[in-house]
Amino acid sequence: MSENGKEFNIMITTAENKLHARKTFCAQGHLHDSKLEALRCNELNLLAAAGRIKDLRIQEAYLLIPPMKYGGPTENERKCEYIADFVYFDNDLEKTVIEDSKGHRTPEYIIKRKLVKQLYCNEDTVFIESGRAGKKKTGRRKK
Numbered sequence: 001m002s003e004n005g006k007e008f009n010i011m012i013t014t015a016e017n018k019l020h021a022r023k024t025f026c027a028q029g030h031l032h033d034s035k036l037e038a039l040r041c042n043e044l045n046l047l048a049a050a051g052r053i054k055d056l057r058i059q060e061a062y063l064l065i066p067p068m069k070y071g072g073p074t075e076n077e078r079k080c081e082y083i084a085d086f087v088y089f090d091n092d093l094e095k096t097v098i099e100d101s102k103g104h105r106t107p108e109y110i111i112k113r114k115l116v117k118q119l120y121c122n123e124d125t126v127f128i129e130s131g132r133a134g135k136k137k138t139g140r141r142k143k
């Protein structure tokens, strides 16, 4: 991308403003849902360049509940997916990491997190949360 190394902020007037998130470009030119997520993308790309991680992907979909077609039109349900902010292979851990960088934890997110852990996490794949809760390692900050 020609915008490499620069950071742009775009003011938005959607529901995301309520969560104090602002769409932000990372150095790679992706438009991320928040500045936190864009900064984490920059960090992960540096880790990839340094050989600490590999196969970095963003916005990867994990099927949680397949579509259901068992009756009339009102009884069918669409599929339910979790969209991971980042997925990569951690060369130190020797595991695939599914990473969520949200600073807020909505009830919908928490249910999806539990489902993705149950369906996809095992001895080779772990789920981690970066961002606000994962940033400080000296204990949880009270709201």
Ligand SMILES: [Zn+2]
Binding pocket: 026, 027, 028, 029, 030, 031, 032, 038, 041, 042, 058
């Ligand atoms: Zn990015």
